[in-house]
Amino acid sequence: xxxxxxxxxxxxxxxxxxxxxxxxxxxxxxxxxxxxxxxxxxxxxxxxxxxxxxxxxxxxxxxxxxxxxxxxxxxxxxxxxxxxxxxxxxxxxxxxxxxxxxxxxxxxxxxxxxxxxxxxxxxxxxxxxxxxxxxxxxxxxxxxxxxxxxxxxxxxxxxxxxxxxxxxxxxxxxxxxxxxxxxxxxxxxxxxxxxxxxxxxxxxxxxxxxxxxxxxxxxxxxxxxxxxxxxxxxxxxxxxxxxxxxxxxxxxxxxxxxxxxxxxxxxxxxxxxxxxxxxxxxxxxxxxxxxxxxxxxxxxxxxxxxxxxxxxxxxxxxxxxxxxxxxxxxxxxxxxxxxxxxxxxxx
Numbered sequence: 245x246x247x248x249x250x251x252x253x254x255x256x257x258x259x260x261x262x263x264x265x266x267x268x269x270x271x272x273x274x275x276x277x278x279x280x281x282x283x284x285x286x287x288x289x290x291x292x293x294x295x296x297x298x299x300x301x302x303x304x305x306x307x308x309x310x311x312x313x314x315x316x317x318x319x320x321x322x323x324x325x326x327x328x329x330x331x332x333x334x335x336x337x338x339x340x341x342x343x344x345x346x347x348x349x350x351x352x353x354x355x356x357x358x359x360x361x362x363x364x365x366x367x368x369x370x371x372x373x374x375x376x377x378x379x380x381x382x383x384x385x386x387x388x389x390x391x392x393x394x395x396x397x398x399x400x401x402x403x404x405x406x407x408x409x410x411x412x413x414x415x416x417x418x419x420x421x422x423x424x425x426x427x428x429x430x431x432x433x434x435x436x437x438x439x440x441x442x443x444x445x446x447x448x449x450x451x452x453x454x455x456x457x458x459x460x461x462x463x464x465x466x467x468x469x470x471x472x473x474x475x476x477x478x479x480x481x482x483x484x485x486x487x488x489x490x491x492x493x494x495x496x497x498x499x500x501x502x503x504x505x506x507x508x509x510x511x512x513x514x515x516x517x518x519x520x521x522x523x524x525x526x527x528x529x530x531x532x533x534x535x536x537x538x539x540x541x542x543x544x545x546x547x548x549x550x551x552x553x554x555x556x557x558x559x560x561x562x563x564x565x566x567x568x569x570x571x572x573x574x575x576x577x578x579x580x581x582x583x584x585x586x587x588x589x590x591x
Contacts, residue, residue, distance in 0.1 A: 314493030416460025
């Protein structure tokens with residue numbers, strides 16, 4: 245299907261089969277649609293840091309950082325992962341749908357450093373699941389990926405192709421994401437699929453990617469966060485470092501924090517028969533509309549219908565109850581602790 249200017253696979257063998265492959269074994273995702281923006285030169289770290297809510301100065305070279313990028317009003321332009329190669333080399337990975345916006349925002353806001361949009365020259369393959377690291381070893385990655393800590397990255401080779409391997413992902417499982425030149429993408433993909441046959445590895449599409457990230461309570465831009473939401477109400481306050489130097493949106497977020505939130509995003513389970521979907525109204529027990537579902541789907545792992553949505557702060561505590569209007573059907577729901585799914589420590 246068309247997605248952010250690309251033709252993207254929704255499913256290969258089926259959403260549930262692909263979802264279960266990632267939870268139980270391993271799956272491959274072609275996520276080359278993501279944007280890769282590179283800042284180089286003296287002051288690259290400081291320039292990038294001024295445009296994000298988290299603090300690049302707190303991490304070391306070879307480490308990655310999840311963050312929000314806000315406007316002056318404190319609402320979210322995009323959620324990003326920044327890769328700190330060195331103080332003078334910062335890679336920014338943005339959502340495909342926001343690539344033009346983030347390119348314009350960064351290029352108009354920085355000075356004195358080189359800024360390149362490398363998205364069209366860069367492919368990105370995600371290897372996710374409890375067998376992901378065994379798969380990389382079987383595919384003869386040039387180093388032991390199990391020695392790479394979470395949110396760290398390292399250069400290597402696989403199938404004769406150079407790549408950067410990052411211990412990151414969007415599924416709630418262990419695994420990595422491989423950055424490579426587009427010319428090498430098919431070679432690496434095929435090598436991983438071939439090495440993955442004994443593990444029954446499956447290629448996975450957008451459908452499984454969505455159900456996996458929802459179970460792990462990972463935000464989806466355009467659904468759970470956008471330019472009408474701020475990080476504090478979106479459950480992303482941990483990405484906002486108020487004690488760092490000035491950053492875009494800091495004053496607005498400080499005011500929002502001082503005034504107190506009026507709503508929060510919550511995770512919920514449908515306790516009645518019915519599925520919550522993006523855009524469905526959330527009602528009080530009296531039938532008054534109090535919010536909207538931002539994400540929702542049946543959970544293949546848990547066997548429950550789950551969702552995320554914004555509700556008044558008074559209804560945001562675990563155990564609070566409300567109603568989801570599922571196309572006219574009133575479906576009872578209860579706020580639960582998130583993430584809905586957390587991978588076993590042993591894996």
